[in-house]
Amino acid sequence: MHNPLPFQSAVMPEALQLNSPLQFHCHPGISCFNACCKRADITLAPYDVLRLKRRLGLTSTEFIRQFTVPFQMDGDGLPGIKLKTDDNGTCLQLAGDAGCGVYSDRPTVCRYYPLALLTLREKDSAIAEERYSLVKEDHCQGHNEQRELSIAEYRAEQHCDEFDAKNRDWYQLVLKKKSAGPAVGRPPQLSLQFFFMASYDGDTFRRFVLSDNFRNTYTLPAEFYTEIEQDDEALLEFSYRFLRQVLFGERTIQEMADAWEQRVTERQEVWEARRQIEIERRAAAEDEKYRADGNDDCGCAG
Ligand code: SF4
Numbered sequence: 250m251h252n253p254l255p256f257q258s259a260v261m262p263e264a265l266q267l268n269s270p271l272q273f274h275c276h277p278g279i280s281c282f283n284a285c286c287k288r289a290d291i292t293l294a295p296y297d298v299l300r301l302k303r304r305l306g307l308t309s310t311e312f313i314r315q316f317t318v319p320f321q322m323d324g325d326g327l328p329g330i331k332l333k334t335d336d337n338g339t340c341l342q343l344a345g346d347a348g349c350g351v352y353s354d355r356p357t358v359c360r361y362y363p364l365a366l367l368t369l370r371e372k373d374s375a376i377a378e379e380r381y382s383l384v385k386e387d388h389c390q391g392h393n394e395q396r397e398l399s400i401a402e403y404r405a406e407q408h409c410d411e412f413d414a415k416n417r418d419w420y421q422l423v424l425k426k427k428s429a430g431p432a433v434g435r436p437p438q439l440s441l442q443f444f445f446m447a448s449y450d451g452d453t454f455r456r457f458v459l460s461d462n463f464r465n466t467y468t469l470p471a472e473f474y475t476e477i478e479q480d481d482e483a484l485l486e487f488s489y490r491f492l493r494q495v496l497f498g499e500r501t502i503q504e505m506a507d508a509w510e511q512r513v514t515e516r517q518e519v520w521e522a523r524r525q526i527e528i529e530r531r532a533a534a535e536d537e538k539y540r541a542d543g544n545d546d547c548g549c550a551g
Protein backbone atom coordinates (compact mmCIF):
# COMPACT_ATOMS: atom_id res chain seq x y z
CA MET A 250 0.00 0.00 0.00
CA HIS A 251 1.19 3.50 -0.80
CA ASN A 252 2.43 5.23 2.31
CA PRO A 253 1.25 8.87 2.32
CA LEU A 254 4.05 9.85 4.72
CA PRO A 255 7.38 10.91 3.20
CA PHE A 256 9.31 8.91 5.80
CA GLN A 257 8.69 6.56 8.65
CA SER A 258 9.70 7.85 12.02
CA ALA A 259 11.86 5.56 14.14
CA VAL A 260 10.27 7.03 17.27
CA MET A 261 7.39 4.91 18.55
CA PRO A 262 4.31 7.01 19.35
CA GLU A 263 3.63 5.54 22.82
CA ALA A 264 4.75 7.64 25.82
CA LEU A 265 6.41 5.24 28.28
CA GLN A 266 6.91 5.57 32.02
CA LEU A 267 9.60 4.38 34.43
CA ASN A 268 7.82 1.07 35.14
CA SER A 269 7.18 0.31 31.44
CA PRO A 270 9.00 -2.82 30.17
CA LEU A 271 11.86 -2.58 27.68
CA GLN A 272 13.20 -5.47 25.63
CA PHE A 273 16.73 -4.45 24.76
CA HIS A 274 20.36 -5.43 25.20
CA CYS A 275 23.42 -3.73 23.72
CA HIS A 276 26.78 -5.46 24.24
CA PRO A 277 30.17 -5.72 22.51
CA GLY A 278 29.36 -9.16 20.98
CA ILE A 279 26.28 -7.97 19.09
CA SER A 280 26.42 -7.97 15.27
CA CYS A 281 25.64 -4.24 15.00
CA PHE A 282 28.24 -3.16 17.59
CA ASN A 283 29.16 0.53 16.93
CA ALA A 284 26.64 0.86 14.05
CA CYS A 285 24.85 3.66 15.93
CA CYS A 286 28.13 5.57 16.50
CA LYS A 287 28.73 5.48 12.72
CA ARG A 288 25.59 7.53 12.13
CA ALA A 289 25.80 9.74 15.18
CA ASP A 290 23.52 12.73 15.71
CA ILE A 291 24.29 13.63 19.31
CA THR A 292 23.00 16.87 20.80
CA LEU A 293 24.94 17.93 23.87
CA ALA A 294 23.60 19.32 27.14
CA PRO A 295 25.79 21.42 29.49
CA TYR A 296 26.81 18.56 31.81
CA ASP A 297 27.81 16.44 28.77
CA VAL A 298 30.26 19.15 27.76
CA LEU A 299 31.66 19.33 31.27
CA ARG A 300 32.27 15.55 31.42
CA LEU A 301 33.75 15.36 27.94
CA LYS A 302 36.11 18.32 28.24
CA ARG A 303 37.43 16.91 31.54
CA ARG A 304 37.80 13.47 30.01
CA LEU A 305 39.75 14.84 27.04
CA GLY A 306 41.84 17.23 29.18
CA LEU A 307 40.64 20.30 27.28
CA THR A 308 39.14 23.63 28.19
CA SER A 309 35.48 23.97 27.26
CA THR A 310 36.48 26.45 24.54
CA GLU A 311 38.96 23.99 23.02
CA PHE A 312 36.46 21.12 23.26
CA ILE A 313 33.73 23.14 21.52
CA ARG A 314 36.13 24.14 18.73
CA GLN A 315 37.55 20.69 18.11
CA PHE A 316 34.66 18.35 18.73
CA THR A 317 31.32 20.08 18.20
CA VAL A 318 29.24 21.71 15.49
CA PRO A 319 26.64 24.43 16.14
CA PHE A 320 22.95 24.28 15.25
CA GLN A 321 19.83 26.27 16.11
CA MET A 322 17.44 24.72 18.61
CA ASP A 323 14.49 26.88 17.63
CA GLY A 324 13.30 29.51 15.19
CA ASP A 325 14.76 32.26 17.38
CA GLY A 326 18.27 30.93 16.92
CA LEU A 327 18.67 29.45 20.41
CA PRO A 328 22.15 27.95 20.04
CA GLY A 329 22.73 24.22 20.38
CA ILE A 330 25.79 22.07 19.79
CA LYS A 331 26.22 18.51 18.51
CA LEU A 332 29.14 16.13 18.59
CA LYS A 333 31.24 16.42 15.46
CA THR A 334 31.41 13.44 13.10
CA ASP A 335 33.69 12.64 10.17
CA ASP A 336 32.39 13.04 6.60
CA ASN A 337 30.75 9.60 6.79
CA GLY A 338 28.82 10.44 9.94
CA THR A 339 31.04 8.51 12.37
CA CYS A 340 31.41 10.11 15.78
CA LEU A 341 34.95 11.38 16.37
CA GLN A 342 34.89 9.73 19.82
CA LEU A 343 34.60 6.23 18.37
CA ALA A 344 37.84 4.36 19.02
CA GLY A 345 37.68 1.84 16.17
CA ASP A 346 36.42 -1.66 16.97
CA ALA A 347 37.00 -1.06 20.69
CA GLY A 348 33.86 1.08 20.78
CA CYS A 349 33.30 4.43 22.39
CA GLY A 350 36.56 6.10 23.44
CA VAL A 351 34.87 8.13 26.16
CA TYR A 352 32.42 5.46 27.32
CA SER A 353 32.20 6.29 31.04
CA ASP A 354 31.77 9.98 30.13
CA ARG A 355 29.56 9.49 27.08
CA PRO A 356 26.80 12.07 26.58
CA THR A 357 23.24 11.74 27.84
CA VAL A 358 21.80 10.94 24.39
CA CYS A 359 24.16 7.95 24.05
CA ARG A 360 23.16 6.70 27.52
CA TYR A 361 19.46 7.02 26.78
CA TYR A 362 19.50 5.22 23.45
CA PRO A 363 17.14 3.53 22.41
CA LEU A 364 15.03 5.82 24.58
CA ALA A 365 14.31 9.48 24.03
CA LEU A 366 13.34 11.78 26.86
CA LEU A 367 10.06 13.64 26.46
CA THR A 368 9.67 16.60 28.79
CA LEU A 369 5.99 17.44 28.72
CA ARG A 370 4.19 20.30 30.33
CA GLU A 371 0.43 20.69 30.49
CA LYS A 372 -0.79 24.08 29.31
CA ASP A 373 -0.81 26.49 32.30
CA SER A 374 1.12 24.02 34.48
CA ALA A 375 4.47 24.96 36.00
CA ILE A 376 5.48 21.32 36.41
CA ALA A 377 7.12 19.46 33.55
CA GLU A 378 6.62 15.69 33.44
CA GLU A 379 9.18 13.24 32.12
CA ARG A 380 8.14 10.45 29.80
CA TYR A 381 10.11 8.27 27.40
CA SER A 382 9.63 7.15 23.84
CA LEU A 383 11.23 4.12 22.23
CA VAL A 384 13.43 4.61 19.16
CA LYS A 385 13.52 1.60 16.82
CA GLU A 386 15.98 1.84 13.96
CA ASP A 387 16.58 -0.96 11.44
CA HIS A 388 20.32 -1.13 12.07
CA CYS A 389 19.92 -1.67 15.81
CA GLN A 390 19.71 -5.36 16.74
CA GLY A 391 19.47 -4.69 20.48
CA HIS A 392 15.67 -4.94 20.29
CA ASN A 393 15.92 -8.57 19.17
CA GLU A 394 17.92 -9.67 22.21
CA GLN A 395 16.05 -11.71 24.80
CA ARG A 396 16.40 -9.44 27.79
CA GLU A 397 13.58 -7.51 29.40
CA LEU A 398 13.90 -4.90 32.11
CA SER A 399 11.99 -1.82 33.22
CA ILE A 400 12.91 1.62 31.92
CA ALA A 401 13.91 2.55 35.50
CA GLU A 402 16.35 -0.42 35.56
CA TYR A 403 17.75 0.48 32.16
CA ARG A 404 18.28 4.09 33.24
CA ALA A 405 20.07 2.94 36.41
CA GLU A 406 22.34 0.67 34.35
CA GLN A 407 23.26 3.61 32.10
CA HIS A 408 23.71 6.10 35.01
CA CYS A 409 21.15 8.44 33.46
CA ASP A 410 20.03 9.89 36.79
CA GLU A 411 23.29 11.68 37.46
CA PHE A 412 23.25 13.32 34.03
CA ASP A 413 19.56 14.21 34.26
CA ALA A 414 20.02 15.76 37.70
CA LYS A 415 22.80 18.02 36.41
CA ASN A 416 20.98 18.98 33.20
CA ARG A 417 17.36 19.10 34.41
CA ASP A 418 17.17 22.84 35.15
CA TRP A 419 18.65 23.55 31.73
CA TYR A 420 16.09 21.31 29.97
CA GLN A 421 13.38 23.17 31.86
CA LEU A 422 14.58 26.58 30.79
CA VAL A 423 14.97 25.47 27.16
CA LEU A 424 11.41 24.08 27.33
CA LYS A 425 10.16 27.31 28.85
CA LYS A 426 11.88 29.34 26.15
CA LYS A 427 10.42 27.14 23.39
CA SER A 428 6.89 27.02 24.82
CA ALA A 429 6.85 30.79 25.45
CA GLY A 430 7.04 31.14 21.64
CA PRO A 431 6.29 34.50 20.08
CA ALA A 432 4.80 35.80 23.37
CA VAL A 433 8.26 36.76 24.63
CA GLY A 434 9.67 37.48 21.18
CA ARG A 435 13.16 36.77 19.88
CA PRO A 436 15.79 37.28 22.59
CA PRO A 437 18.34 39.97 21.77
CA GLN A 438 21.59 38.74 20.20
CA LEU A 439 23.42 39.43 23.45
CA SER A 440 21.08 37.09 25.38
CA LEU A 441 21.70 34.32 22.81
CA GLN A 442 25.45 34.83 23.23
CA PHE A 443 25.06 34.60 27.01
CA PHE A 444 23.02 31.42 26.51
CA PHE A 445 25.83 29.84 24.50
CA MET A 446 28.56 30.86 26.92
CA ALA A 447 26.70 29.90 30.11
CA SER A 448 25.36 26.62 28.68
CA TYR A 449 28.46 25.21 27.00
CA ASP A 450 31.58 27.31 27.45
CA GLY A 451 31.96 27.09 31.21
CA ASP A 452 35.58 28.25 31.27
CA THR A 453 34.71 31.51 29.52
CA PHE A 454 31.61 31.90 31.70
CA ARG A 455 33.81 31.50 34.79
CA ARG A 456 36.09 34.33 33.65
CA PHE A 457 33.01 36.47 33.03
CA VAL A 458 31.61 35.80 36.52
CA LEU A 459 34.98 36.46 38.18
CA SER A 460 35.50 39.74 36.28
CA ASP A 461 35.45 43.10 38.08
CA ASN A 462 32.55 44.19 35.93
CA PHE A 463 30.39 41.29 37.15
CA ARG A 464 31.45 41.73 40.80
CA ASN A 465 30.56 45.41 40.58
CA THR A 466 27.12 44.65 39.17
CA TYR A 467 25.82 41.91 41.49
CA THR A 468 25.75 41.53 45.27
CA LEU A 469 27.16 38.06 45.77
CA PRO A 470 29.25 37.02 48.81
CA ALA A 471 33.00 36.40 48.66
CA GLU A 472 32.40 32.65 49.33
CA PHE A 473 30.37 32.47 46.15
CA TYR A 474 33.35 33.59 44.07
CA THR A 475 35.71 31.19 45.86
CA GLU A 476 33.36 28.30 45.10
CA ILE A 477 32.84 29.34 41.47
CA GLU A 478 36.60 29.54 40.99
CA GLN A 479 37.11 25.91 42.01
CA ASP A 480 33.91 23.99 41.43
CA ASP A 481 32.67 23.25 37.89
CA GLU A 482 29.34 21.84 39.10
CA ALA A 483 28.60 24.92 41.25
CA LEU A 484 29.39 27.08 38.23
CA LEU A 485 26.98 25.01 36.11
CA GLU A 486 24.18 25.43 38.65
CA PHE A 487 24.79 29.15 38.78
CA SER A 488 24.77 29.37 34.98
CA TYR A 489 21.15 28.10 34.89
CA ARG A 490 20.13 30.71 37.46
CA PHE A 491 21.90 33.41 35.51
CA LEU A 492 20.19 32.33 32.26
CA ARG A 493 16.74 32.47 33.85
CA GLN A 494 17.52 36.04 34.80
CA VAL A 495 18.80 36.91 31.31
CA LEU A 496 16.04 35.14 29.35
CA PHE A 497 12.99 35.52 31.56
CA GLY A 498 13.85 38.41 33.86
CA GLU A 499 13.64 36.15 36.97
CA ARG A 500 15.65 38.38 39.28
CA THR A 501 17.21 35.95 41.74
CA ILE A 502 20.67 37.50 41.56
CA GLN A 503 20.57 40.78 43.38
CA GLU A 504 22.10 43.75 41.62
CA MET A 505 24.19 46.36 43.46
CA ALA A 506 22.04 49.26 44.66
CA ASP A 507 23.83 51.73 42.42
CA ALA A 508 24.27 49.35 39.44
CA TRP A 509 20.97 50.47 37.98
CA GLU A 510 21.71 54.18 38.57
CA GLN A 511 25.16 53.67 37.09
CA ARG A 512 23.59 52.13 33.98
CA VAL A 513 21.01 54.91 33.76
CA THR A 514 23.77 57.51 34.06
CA GLU A 515 25.76 55.78 31.32
CA ARG A 516 22.62 55.57 29.17
CA GLN A 517 21.87 59.24 29.80
CA GLU A 518 25.34 60.11 28.59
CA VAL A 519 24.75 58.05 25.46
CA TRP A 520 21.30 59.60 24.93
CA GLU A 521 22.73 63.09 25.41
CA ALA A 522 25.51 62.37 22.90
CA ARG A 523 22.94 61.00 20.44
CA ARG A 524 20.69 64.04 20.98
CA GLN A 525 23.63 66.34 20.32
CA ILE A 526 24.50 64.46 17.11
CA GLU A 527 20.86 64.70 15.99
CA ILE A 528 20.76 68.47 16.67
CA GLU A 529 23.97 68.95 14.69
CA ARG A 530 22.68 66.74 11.85
CA ARG A 531 19.46 68.77 11.60
CA ALA A 532 21.34 72.07 11.73
CA ALA A 533 23.64 70.86 8.92
CA ALA A 534 20.59 69.77 6.87
CA GLU A 535 18.97 73.20 7.35
CA ASP A 536 22.21 74.95 6.30
CA GLU A 537 22.37 72.72 3.24
CA LYS A 538 18.73 73.55 2.40
CA TYR A 539 19.32 77.31 2.65
CA ARG A 540 22.45 77.01 0.55
CA ALA A 541 20.49 75.05 -2.08
CA ASP A 542 17.60 77.57 -1.98
CA GLY A 543 20.11 80.39 -2.35
CA ASN A 544 21.69 78.67 -5.35
CA ASP A 545 18.23 78.11 -6.91
CA ASP A 546 17.42 81.82 -6.51
CA CYS A 547 20.64 82.73 -8.18
CA GLY A 548 20.07 80.19 -10.96
CA CYS A 549 16.46 81.24 -11.66
CA ALA A 550 17.21 84.97 -11.62
CA GLY A 551 20.07 84.50 -14.02
S1 SF4 B 1 30.13 9.52 22.24
FE1 SF4 B 1 30.65 7.38 22.19
S2 SF4 B 1 28.69 6.31 22.40
FE2 SF4 B 1 28.24 8.41 21.79
S3 SF4 B 1 28.10 8.38 19.54
FE3 SF4 B 1 30.20 8.92 20.09
S4 SF4 B 1 31.34 7.01 20.10
FE4 SF4 B 1 29.15 6.50 20.18
Ligand code: SF4
Pocket residue numbers: 274275276279281282283284285286362388389390391392
Ligand atom coordinates in the same frame (compact mmCIF):
# COMPACT_ATOMS: atom_id res chain seq x y z
S1 SF4 C 1 22.57 -2.68 19.71
FE1 SF4 C 1 21.90 -0.69 18.95
S2 SF4 C 1 22.80 0.68 20.45
FE2 SF4 C 1 23.92 -1.25 20.64
S3 SF4 C 1 25.66 -1.09 19.23
FE3 SF4 C 1 23.97 -2.03 18.10
S4 SF4 C 1 23.06 -0.27 17.05
FE4 SF4 C 1 24.24 0.56 18.73
